[in-house]
Amino acid sequence: GDKVKQSPSALSLQEGTNSALRCNFSIAATTVQWFLQNPRGSLMNLFYLVPGTKENGRLKSAFDSKESYSTLHIRDAQLEDSGTYFCAAEAGGYNVLYFGSGTKLTVEP
Amino acid sequence: EAAVTQSPRNKVTVTGGNVTLSCRQTNSHNYMYWYRQDTGHGLRLIHYSYGAGNLQIGDVPDGYKATRTTQEDFFLLLELASPSQTSLYFCASKQGNSGNTLYFGEGSRLIVV
Numbered sequence: 001g002d003k004v005k006q007s008p009s010a011l012s013l014q015e016g017t018n019s020a021l022r023c024n025f026s027i028a029a030t031t032v033q034w035f036l037q038n039p040r041g042s043l044m045n046l047f048y049l050v051p052g053t054k055e056n057g058r059l060k061s062a063f064d065s066k067e068s069y070s071t072l073h074i075r076d077a078q079l080e081d082s083g084t085y086f087c088a089a090e091a092g093g094y095n096v097l098y099f100g101s102g103t104k105l106t107v108e109p
Numbered sequence: 110e111a112a113v114t115q116s117p118r119n120k121v122t123v124t125g126g127n128v129t130l131s132c133r134q135t136n137s138h139n140y141m142y143w144y145r146q147d148t149g150h151g152l153r154l155i156h157y158s159y160g161a162g163n164l165q166i167g168d169v170p171d172g173y174k175a176t177r178t179t180q181e182d183f184f185l186l187l188e189l190a191s192p193s194q195t196s197l198y199f200c201a202s203k204q205g206n207s208g209n210t211l212y213f214g215e216g217s218r219l220i221v222v
Contacts, residue, residue, distance in 0.1 A: 006151070033211060043199065043213040086151060088211070095140050095159065095203070096167075097211055101151040 003027045004089050006100025013077045013107050021085055021103045025068040029089035032063045032070045033097060037084040046072070046085075077107045112136060115200050115214035122190050122221055130185040130217050132200030138212075139205035141183040143167075143175060145196040146216075152199065158183055159205065190221045 005024045013019055023032070034046040047054050049063040049070065058078075063070040070087055084104045088097040113134045122128050134141060140159050144152040154167030156175035164175055172194060174186040187194055200214040 004151075035211075035213075041197065041216050043216075045210050045212070048210045088152075095205060096142075096154060096157065098154075099144075099152040101149060 002101075003098040004087060004100040006087055006103055008103060009101065010104045011106070013074075013105065015077060015079060015107055015109050017077055018073065018075050019077065019105075020074070021072040021087075021105075023070045023087035023089070023100050025070075025089050027089060027091045027098065029063075029065060029068060029070075030092040031090045032061075033088045033090075034061055034070075034072050035086045035088065037086065037102070039083060043086070074105075077105075079107050079109065081105060082107045113200055113202050113212050113214035115198075115217045118215065118217055120217065120219050122219070124191060124221055126187075126190045126221070128187040128190050128219060130187075130198055130200075130219070132183045132185075132202075132214055133181050134183075134200075134202040134212070135181060136202065136204075136212075137180060138202035139180075140203050141177060142201045142211075143173075143183065143185045144199045144201065145169065145194075146199060147196050155185065155198075187219075190219075192221045195219060195221045 032049045047061045051065040053062040058075045060073045084102045088099045116131045142157040143155040153169045158177035198217045203209045203211045
């Protein structure tokens with residue numbers, strides 16, 4: 001089965017609103033990374049997390065290793081936030097990241 | 110910011126054809142990876158390497174070979190391409206000691222007709 005389950009698969013937001021994306025892990029994840037794939041296809045790293053939370057501007061991410069999930073919160077969504085968001089988890093020491101299937105976010109005016 | 114360069118960026122080949130995708134990273138990262146991206150599947154790991162001459166099998170290795178010739182260079186080889194290998198391929202690299210940020214190349218779109 002899927003090692004990383006990501007939800008929702010697609011999401012549409014009005015500009016200025018808030019939302020949250022979630023990943024659940026069936027592996028013993030020790031670190032999590034979140035990526036944004038822009039409409040041109042480029043993948044950009046947003047966060048690298050050990051258990052805990054990080055914030056960067058309007059984005060905030062949390063990783064709970066005991067409950068095996070991670071979340072990405074988007075506050076005050078802007079048009080440029082549109083794209084596909086991926087989470088990826090690494091199980092301790094193996095240097096391999098397993099990806100979720102992505103959340104396609106569309107921010108509308 | 111780590112630099113990962115892939116070539117070619119776009120490739121069309123025929124069924125049974127021979128394709129090599131190239132990846133170079135210039136940040137002395139130990140680990141390099143090849144992923145394929147398909148709708149509904151996210152990114153799936155094909156092969157990876159932790160150094161020159163090393164090769165590890167990922168989750169979807171069938172039909173693919175790979176070779177890490179130097180610290181910088183990692184190649185993905187499709188010796189008998191099939192339409193099921195039509196995909197967007199990403200190379201990525203990171204420093205060892207789990208937990209470092211993964212850096213991606215810009216992707217190589219392959220179409221097998």
